[in-house]
Amino acid sequence: MPMTSPCLWFDRQAQQAAEFYVSVFPRSRIKTVTHYGPGGHMPEGTVLTVDFELDGRSYTALNGGTHFRFSPAVSLVIHCASQDEVDHYWQRLSADTECEQCGWLVDRYGLSWQVVPTVLMEMLQHPDGARRRRVTAALLAMKKLDVAGLQRAFDAS
Structure with a gap:
C-alpha cells in the first residue's frame, strides 16, 4: 500500500523549520538535505528540500519561495x-x-x-x-x- 507524507512549503526557512521541529519531537531526525543547482528557482546552493522524521513519520520541507503560505485550513x-x-x-x-x-x-x-x-x-x-x-x-x-x-x-x- 502506498504511503503518504506531507510536503511543507516554506519561503526560505525549510532547514531552520525542520531543525526546530526535530528539536521538539522525540525520536526525530533530519534525513537528507538537497540544494538548488545552477539555473534553479533560487540561487545555486540554496536549500531546496529537507527530508525529516518527527517521531518516525516522514515529512519534507521545501523552499519554494513566496508563492504560497500556510493557513489553518490544514x-x-x-x-x-x-x-x-x-x-x-x-x-x-x-x-x-x-x-x-x-x-x-x-x-x-x-x-x-x-x-x-x-x-x-x-x-x-x-x-x-x-x-x-x-x-x-x-x-x-x-x-x-x-x-x-x-x-x-x-x-x-
Missing part, C-alpha cells in the same frame, strides 16, 4: 497522552497567542497545529449526548486544552 494534529504532553508541545510550538483556540495554535513559521489529548476523542464519541455537549462547550472556551477541565465537564451532571 493543520498537523499531535495526539497527547497526558496534560504534560499537551503543555510540552503547546509551550514549544505556540508563537501567536491571537491564533490560539480550541487546541489549535500557529508556530513561528505559520504552520497550524492541533494539540489534542487522546481522552478528548473518547469523550466526544461517548454515547451520552449531554456529556458530549458539555465537553464541546468546555472545549470551545479553551485555548490550550485542559484535560482536567474537559474531564470535569464530562463528569458534571
Whole structure:
C-alpha cells in the first residue's frame, strides 16, 4: 500500500523549520538535505528540500519561495497522552497567542497545529449526548486544552 507524507512549503526557512521541529519531537531526525543547482528557482546552493522524521513519520520541507503560505485550513494534529504532553508541545510550538483556540495554535513559521489529548476523542464519541455537549462547550472556551477541565465537564451532571 502506498504511503503518504506531507510536503511543507516554506519561503526560505525549510532547514531552520525542520531543525526546530526535530528539536521538539522525540525520536526525530533530519534525513537528507538537497540544494538548488545552477539555473534553479533560487540561487545555486540554496536549500531546496529537507527530508525529516518527527517521531518516525516522514515529512519534507521545501523552499519554494513566496508563492504560497500556510493557513489553518490544514493543520498537523499531535495526539497527547497526558496534560504534560499537551503543555510540552503547546509551550514549544505556540508563537501567536491571537491564533490560539480550541487546541489549535500557529508556530513561528505559520504552520497550524492541533494539540489534542487522546481522552478528548473518547469523550466526544461517548454515547451520552449531554456529556458530549458539555465537553464541546468546555472545549470551545479553551485555548490550550485542559484535560482536567474537559474531564470535569464530562463528569458534571
